[in-house]
Amino acid sequence: MKGIGVSPGISIGKVFLKEEIEIKVEKKNIESSSDEIAKLNDAIEKSLKEVKSIHEYALKNLGEKEAEIFSAHKLMLEDPEFIGLIKGKIEDENVNAEWGVQEASNNYISILENMDNEYLKERAADIKDISKRLINNLMGIENISLSTLEEECIIVSKDLAPSDTAQMRKDKVLGFVTEVGGRTSHTSIMARTLELPAVVGVKDITKAVKSNDIIIIDGDEGTIIINPTQDEINAYKEKRKAFEEFKNKLKELKNSKSISKDDHKVEIAGNIGTPKDIDKVIENGGEGVGLYRTEFLYMDRDKLPTEEEQFKSYKIVAEKLEGRPLVIRTLDVGGDKELPYLEMPKEMNPFLGYRAIRLCLDRVDIFKVQLRAILRASAYGNVKIMFPMVSNLKEFRDAKQILEEMKSELRAENIPFNENIEVGIMVEIPSAAIQSDVFAKEVDFFSIGTNDLIQYTLAVDRGNENISYLYSQYHPAVLRLIKMTIENGHKEGIWVGMCGEAAGDERLIPILLGMGLDEFSMSASSILKARYTIKNISKVEMENMIEEVLNLETPLQVKQYIDEKITFKH
Structure with a gap:
């Protein structure tokens, strides 16, 4: 199979x-919503006790990182918005508590499962887990361990x-x-x-x-x-x-450099979401952080993080890296990634909507707090700033202007920061890739975000199973945009990295090396394999294949070409 x-x-x-007992929740009309809410409160209390017990077990037997998820489960069971939605359904529709839990959970799950974000998709699994626990406790069914x-x-x-x-x-x-x-x-x-x-x-x-x-x-x-x-x-x-x-x-490659057979050096970095993730990057020999997804600081809470909270998070990572680069992406939420405490519009096409740099340039109050925190952290390490989802030069210039204002504020307050901090953009919208020759004259670096670049270039919602077969990093159109971006960056003397999933694809790494990519940023677990791949191929040999690859017609032909012509195997 x-x-x-x-x-x-x-x-x-x-x-x-592990056989699943299928639980069918039936919708029932009730006489007293107050009785159902009392039942719900009892089930929440029991579920909280169970979650606390699981957290303690996981902490003892699996470690802090694996146990952390149950802190999020506890927060969800205490979240006034989630619990309020359940209670609202019970009261407004006169339905049983089990039905209220199922309906409220399904609302959240359907939104999260269609998001282009690993962390948020994982949250959907958490909500399924929590709702199943609540329903089991409401129905008197034992939760199996x-x-x-x-x-x-x-x-x-x-x-x-x-x-x-x-x-x-x-x-x-x-x-x-x-x-x-x-x-x-x-x-x-x-x-x-x-x-x-x-x-x-x-x-x-x-x-x-x-x-x-x-x-x-x-x-x-x-x-x-x-x-x-x-x-x-x-x-x-x-x-x-x-x-x-x-x-x-x-494991022997942990402390070695990422150098090809013909002595071409690149940088292999890690993607992180929280300060705790940096330990895995360092443990696997990461040469820096190419993407710090700061949106996680804004999630699983009921209000915006303060400047001090953000500063401490960025500072921890900057210090642990001991001078190695740390690329911090500014807030990338909005549209499909809702924050419950922000009033955000419902949109027909959230992937194309009010999000990332667009939201930050509109909510300058939020943006300024984050930029101050990042600038302050830059005094403690090799910090760089990256703006996401930039589609035109005006957006970059407007963001840069706000950054300059924050620099002026910090100077006036005698707060130290790196005056020469590098500022770049994520190239994840085709317009940015096509105009990369123009952007390269004003930015300090590019980082190619392949997850969205593929989605926007091919007009494929990769969360849609019916068309997911069309989503491919091997598509010649995507590869041409990547090559164009790298070439235009190098013409202006700036470095070009990649922080999308494709950066850790062992099949694609040789092609990206041949195109001249300077930095590969990926999940910590992929770093050593990527280094091994780089050490066993020649950049010059790969360069000689690029034109042929880009003239292929389909993603399948590209994959077959790589498998047949690039004979290096583990």
């Missing part, structure tokens, strides 16, 4: 089939909620297989964090296996073998041995 390999490695072991596993096993399930993975015994779990999910699902993220092989999106796997079956999972290829032959087991044991040897080889 085939699925999506989301966490590399090979596991061979017994199946633990994976903390009682006694034997080593591979967990097979339709899906795994955050609370499932947090409660499992990591010394007993060899890997995960699920029917649903993608690279950004909670199961995938948890598997990569714990370095456990995982395959998701395996249709009907829960019907194809039973508990105690032996299976092999290949987290690289996305392959599942049920009740394998001895020859298959032996072959995969050899493959597993080779994988472990390769992992050890990667």
Whole structure:
């Protein structure tokens, strides 16, 4: 059977089939909304106790990072907007509490699941988890825990909620297989964090296996073998041995530079969302941070973060990097990424709407606070500022002017900052890529955001499963825009990086190297593989292939060309 390999490695072991009890919530008319709200309050209290217990278990057995998610669950159960929406449905529609929870949750989930943001998609899984817990407690159904596993096993399930993975015994779990999910699902993220092989999106796997079956999972290829032959087991044991040897080889690269076979040096950096993420980047030998997604500072709270809160967060990361670059992206919310405490318009096309730099130039009060915080942090490290979703030169100039005003304020207050702080833009809108020759005369750097650049160039909503096959970083049109941006940046003597998913794509890295990309920024877990790839290819050889690649007609032809012509394999 085939699925999506989301966490590399090979596991061979017994199946633990986690069967889901399907709960059907029926809509019922009620006589007393106050009685239902009392029931809801009891269920919230019980759920809070359970979440606290899970948090303590995860903290003890999995670590601080994995336990952190349950602080967010607690906040959600105490969130006046979320709970208020449930109570509003009960009172306004005279319906039972279970129905109110389901309807309120579905509103949030449908919005979050269609967002072009890994963090927010993960929040949808959290809300599913919370609503299921609430409904179970309202209906008197026990919430099952994976903390009682006694034997080593591979967990097979339709899906795994955050609370499932947090409660499992990591010394007993060899890997995960699920029917649903993608690279950004909670199961995938948890598997990569714990370095456990995982395959998701395996249709009907829960019907194809039973508990105690032996299976092999290949987290690289996305392959599942049920009740394998001895020859298959032996072959995969050899493959597993080779994988472990390769992992050890990667660890040796932690403190080395990212230099190609023909001595061309590039920078491999990490993408982070919170100050805690920097530890993984450093642990994996990251040469800096190419993208600090500051929107996380604004989420899971009921008011805007203060200048001091932001300054402390940026300062922590700047100091830990000890002079290595830190590119801080200014606030990228709006449209599809709502903040409950900001009144934001409902939009027909949120991806094209009131968001990112557009929101910041309109809400200058919010923008100024963030810019002051970033400037103050620049006194403690190699900080750079990056404006997102810039589509025309006026936006950049207006943002730069506000930045200059904040510099003047800080000077007047005798607050130190880096007077020569670099200021760049994310190239994620086709107009910015096409006009990159103009932008390059005024900015200090470009960072190509491929996630949105692909979406806007190909007119593909990648959250729409019906057309997701059209979304591809191998599309020649996308590659031409990337090459154009790099060339135009270099003509004006500025460096060009990439902080989208494509930067960590091992198949695409050789092509990007050949195009002259200076900085590759990716998830921490991809850094050492990317360095290994760079060290085993020649920039000059890749340069000689670029024209041929860009003249290909389809994404499939590009992938096939890379696989056939670039023979370097791990």
